[in-house]
Amino acid sequence: MKTAIYYDDLFLLHDTQNGHPENANRLRVIRRRLEETGLWQQLSRPITHRCTREFLELNHTRQHIQRIISACENAPASLDPDTVVSARSYDAAVLAVSALVEAVDAVMAGELHNAFCAVRPPGHHAEKDRAMGFCLFNNIALAAHHLLNHHQLERILIIDWDVHHGNGTQQAFYDSPQVYFLSLHQWPLYPGTGRPDEVGSGAGKGYNRNVIFAPGTPADTYMQTFEEVIPAVFEQFSPQFVLISAGFDAHKDDPLAQLQLTEDHFAAMTRLVLQQAAAHCNGRVVASLEGGYNLMALANSVERHVRELMQVGS
Ligand SMILES: [Zn+2]
Incomplete structure (x- = not known):
């Protein structure tokens, strides 16, 4: 087995209340689809690692961590207008981080080629001292x-x-030359940051790249840019490991944005990243679920993404 999916039912207990787009049904449809196709039985693994509070402090302030713990004790509670917690949200968020750590360790140990972490809450909007945009800790x-x-x-x-x-x-x-952050996103759109002139600062200058697409950008235009930028970044940076913040909300059916990709495009994007990773870093890739809010589009896209991950080395 060379690809794994990390998941736990605890993620379903992060309850975001009525009608919230980031809800447990997202993981339920992913799981159902992967079960129906036999991929779940083949690839899913339990999460045994439990990261500590001290580990969370590598990226977050103590106050931030304590705020989330306190909010869960007073649940349901809101950390910002979009970001709500239930009693088990802290536990789910810590387990999401733990899933990524376990996946990274397994890839580094050579036990896996790559992995997909089917986790929630998502993480990429979470700042050092602020929960926002459905995210608690930055997985x-x-x-x-x-x-x-x-x-x-x-x-x-x-x-x-x-x-x-x-x-x-x-x-x-932002000021680190050791982590190259490449974000491709619709602009303007929430959270309002991510302009192309945000390129990093100090020693990190040149190691942060924002690629923006106007609402309604045709998929072909997006893909043409993706196919130019990805090989160029690999060539420039020669990474030792690739992490993917795998949101699937650039899908044409997603209710929260206006890009035009389909599951075919997510498959092609995965394929290109894996090809580049194979050439530069022994194919070491760990992907983690971020957004994706049309349930059918999400299930289709994750299935295709995982099938591409499985192609490596086989
Ligand atoms: Zn998103």
């Missing part, structure tokens, strides 16, 4: 910190193809 940023600190890697590439800008991940590594 992907913490995975990058783990690769730097524990595995002593020096060049991590984070590709964020969620349709929204990954403001929290950008903030985490």
